[in-house]
Amino acid sequence: MKPTVVLVPQPQPVERIFRPETLARLHEAFEVVEPAEGELDAALGDAWAIVGQPELPTERLERAPHLRAVLNVEGNFYPNVDYPTCFTRSIRVLGCGPAYAQAVAEHALGLALDLARGISREDRAFRAGRERYLGEGNADAVLLRHADVGLVGYGNIGRALRPLLAAFGARVRAYDPWLPDAVLRDADVEPASLDEVLRRSTFVVVLATVTDDSQHLLGPRELDLLPEGARLVLVSRAAVTDYEALGERVAAGRFLAASDVWPTEPVPADSPFRSMEGLLLSAHRAGGIPAAFLEIGDMVVDDLELLARGLAPVRMQQAAPELVGRYRNRPAG
Structure with a gap:
């Protein structure tokens, strides 16, 4: 069976960050679930990876016993994730900042x-x-x-x-x-x-x-x-x-x-x-160009494929236990 990837990239539209061929790679290698609003919890039971930046407190992580990776496609490690639990359970938390x-x-x-x-x-x-x-x-x-x-x-x-x-x-x-x-x-x-x-x-x-x-x-x-x-x-x-x-x-x-x-x-x-x-x-437009957004999808699929083979991710930035709790970034807007 293919690992289940829960795709919740909002506020990023799927088409903004995935080229058609990259999205096809994702669906070919993984069982991709795109839960409707309010249905995330029901999708977590089978989740092997989450692509997006939803709220992931302790109780929500407990609903995802098979979870191995969280891939943030916004760009910052926000304090909406129970990082200590992720680290304890060896759940990789990755960010797309390098894109x-x-x-x-x-x-x-x-x-x-x-x-x-x-x-x-x-x-x-x-x-x-x-x-x-x-x-x-x-x-x-x-x-x-x-x-x-x-x-x-x-x-x-x-x-x-x-x-x-x-x-x-x-x-x-x-x-x-x-x-x-x-x-x-x-x-x-x-x-x-x-x-x-x-x-x-x-x-x-x-x-x-x-x-x-x-x-x-x-x-x-x-x-x-x-x-x-x-x-x-x-x-x-x-x-x-x-x-x-x-x-x-x-x-x-x-x-x-x-x-x-x-x-x-x-x-x-x-x-x-x-x-x-x-x-x-300049109106906060330095990074948000089409080429950078599409790079995010490429990075996500590259690292998911590596993780599925039992290898370490190399393209996205890994949340460091020593540093992630220090960030005070907030969403733009």
């Missing part, structure tokens, strides 16, 4: 280049009849080539961004208290303290996840360490940065910033960020 890494890294690079050269700013000026030709519109332009670049966090996105920065010959420093210095050096990244990353970088890209320790990691003191005219790119989680302090400094012209994430999404219509000069706006 978004390349898309977010490329978007972060694009935001950095825009801040370096004022691309979108000068486009708006041109459309309004205020274009500035030649050097007049470049008074604050800088090069990414051979620049000092600081990364706050060096996880999936940092690893995808590093090769992109290599083409510019940038000197890259990173602060990540969860990694040994040797891991950073092996990637041609200079380990540094947070203060050093902020103080010595022309470009700073914030990639850190949210934990109790990293909420408002970049507060007034830290933001004041940035050099005059620095470029700050925010593409991880808004809770890492004090946005009130950020807005004050951008409005004062201390540095330029770009943000793809916001404390409240959608951003309120009357938010001062919407009209703030020196702030490049």
Whole structure:
């Protein structure tokens, strides 16, 4: 008999994350059950794997005696799963975060280049009849080539961004208290303290996840360490940065910033960020592109096939007992 996979990917539509040929592979190798709303509990008795991010407290896990894997297709390890029970029962809990890494890294690079050269700013000026030709519109332009670049966090996105920065010959420093210095050096990244990353970088890209320790990691003191005219790119989680302090400094012209994430999404219509000069706006769209979504389905089926053969998953990110309880990410929106 084929192992039973319970498919509950909501809010992800099935067709968004599975190519037709990938979905066919899933159905060929597994008995796929897609329970209607309110029928998940009835489907758990035979479940060998769950694809999705439903609430999985202890009592619901107890209804799934054959469960061996939970594959989250949203991207974050939310606190809606009884992780200790999963670990005790050797249930693999996997996340699709790596699927978004390349898309977010490329978007972060694009935001950095825009801040370096004022691309979108000068486009708006041109459309309004205020274009500035030649050097007049470049008074604050800088090069990414051979620049000092600081990364706050060096996880999936940092690893995808590093090769992109290599083409510019940038000197890259990173602060990540969860990694040994040797891991950073092996990637041609200079380990540094947070203060050093902020103080010595022309470009700073914030990639850190949210934990109790990293909420408002970049507060007034830290933001004041940035050099005059620095470029700050925010593409991880808004809770890492004090946005009130950020807005004050951008409005004062201390540095330029770009943000793809916001404390409240959608951003309120009357938010001062919407009209703030020196702030490049992006509506939480760095990772959510079609290629990234389809990569999720490929990763899910690849790892399910490995698990069915008694092998370890290799494509999705595994929840670590030492770390999963520290995350404080919340759904976007």
